[in-house]
Amino acid sequence: MANLSLYTVLAVVVLDSDGNRLLAKYYRRGPNAQQGRKSLKEQKKFESELFSKTRKSSSEIILLDGQTVLFKYVNDVYFYLVGNPEENELLLSTVLSSVVEAISILLKHNIDKRSLLDNLDMVVLALDEAIDDGIALETDPNAVAANVSKRGVDTIDMTLPNLNDQTLSDAYKxxxxxxxxxxLR
Known part of the structure; x- marks a missing residue:
């Protein structure tokens, strides 16, 4: 019988078209914590192997070091999702597609290295909304994007010109x- 666990994701890695790291999150919780990369040197080695195996591959899934790796290439950015070899590939594919689509929505359908680095805070928030410590939380890209963009909507504009222009009844309203x-939420 397969080991049933909520911890489905071991790592998420984002590389540029030269194989350089843009973003990487390695999760170490759950029953497969020993499979997580421990040092930065080991992480870099794994990422270089990952890039060399996938840069000319036509498939979207490989097995590397006993782990299932799914990846997507968008413009000049590689998105990788690493899971256990026993994990359901459809679930991992859904999580990866959701993360990539949510990032695409947040970046106004302009995923490239420059826009990704310029909006790294939103990208990390989207990743955290979809995956928490290796547990896939959300697979709806619209919900992930809405949760990330909603954080800035609830703030109140407290600048001096705005306060001076409002009357007391306007502020109350x-x-x-x-x-x-x-x-109502």
């Missing part, structure tokens, strides 16, 4: 509207 929207 704005607070009342925000409170009512918060209750």
């Amino acid at each position: 704005q607070v009342k509207d925000r409170f009512n929207r918060a209750l």
Whole structure:
């Protein structure tokens, strides 16, 4: 019988078209914590092997070092999702597709190295919304993108010109509207 666990993802790695790391998250929790890369040197070695095996591959899934690796190439960026060899490939593929699509939505369908680095905070938040410590939480890219972009919407503009232009009744109405929207959620 297969080992049933919520910890499905061992790592997420994003590399550029030269094999350089743009973003990497290695998860060490769960029953397969010993398979996580321990040192930066081991991580870099794994990533270089990963890039050399996949840069000319036509498939989207490989086995490397006893781990299932799914990947997507978008413009000049490689997205990798590493899982256990016993893990369901369809589940891993769904998680990877969701993360890539959510990032695409957040970057206004312009995924490339420059835009990814310019918006690294949103990319990391999207990754954290979809995967938490190796547990796949969300597979709907629209929900992931909405949760990431919603964080900036709830802030109130407290700049001096904005406060000077508002009357007391306008400020009260704005607070009342925000409170009512918060209750309806």
